[in-house]
Amino acid sequence: MRAACCSCGQLQVTTTGEPVRISVCHCLACQRRTGSAFGVQARFPRDAVTMTGRGNRYVRTADSGKTVTSTFCPECGSTVYYELELVPGFVGIPVGGFADPDFPAPRISIYDAQQHGWVILAPGVANTTNLRSRKAAFNNGLSQFSSDGAGEKRNDFTIDGIANVAA
Numbered sequence: 001m002r003a004a005c006c007s008c009g010q011l012q013v014t015t016t017g018e019p020v021r022i023s024v025c026h027c028l029a030c031q032r033r034t035g036s037a038f039g040v041q042a043r044f045p046r047d048a049v050t051m052t053g054r055g056n057r058y059v060r061t062a063d064s065g066k067t068v069t070s071t072f073c074p075e076c077g078s079t080v081y082y083e084l085e086l087v088p089g090f091v092g093i094p095v096g097g098f099a100d101p102d103f104p105a106p107r108i109s110i111y112d113a114q115q116h117g118w119v120i121l122a123p124g125v126a127n128t129t130n131l132r133s134r135k136a137a138f139n140n141g142l143s144q145f146s147s148d149g150a151g152e153k154r155n156d157f158t159i160d161g162i163a164n165v166a167a
Helices: 028-034 128-139
Strands: 002-005 012-015 021-025 039-045 049-052 056-061 067-072 079-084 090-094 108-110
Touching: 002 079, 012 079, 012 090, 028 039, 049 079, 108 128
Parallel strands: 021 108
Antiparallel strands: 002 012, 012 049, 021 039, 039 090, 056 067, 067 079, 079 090
């Protein structure tokens, strides 16, 4: 079990099991949401997350045309979790809310075109630009891109069992 909370501790989430996806997002919306150069989030099945405390919601329209509903603490303003209409049944939780330096590292980076030039990610973090190139290559008959054993199935364009869907 893991627990994440806002800065003042009033709004909390607890999770069971491991996240199905841990990602870095460089989109401008995440940059604004976090006040940082990128957001890092862990995605869990909705039934593995329990929320406690009072939260306000902010709903925005993502690039996909679907909504992103962020829930934040009305006292301190920290975003504690969010839900994507595009990926129903899952909850995203900002990794910083766990305040755990041993939290698993991200496995994928999205919106790389909006990544700040000075940001350098750890080796092994897949980016969507390369993944889309590999998918295109596969679709053009270059089937040498097979599972690398690290949870990534390149041939059906899923990462860790979850379709690669950007908010």
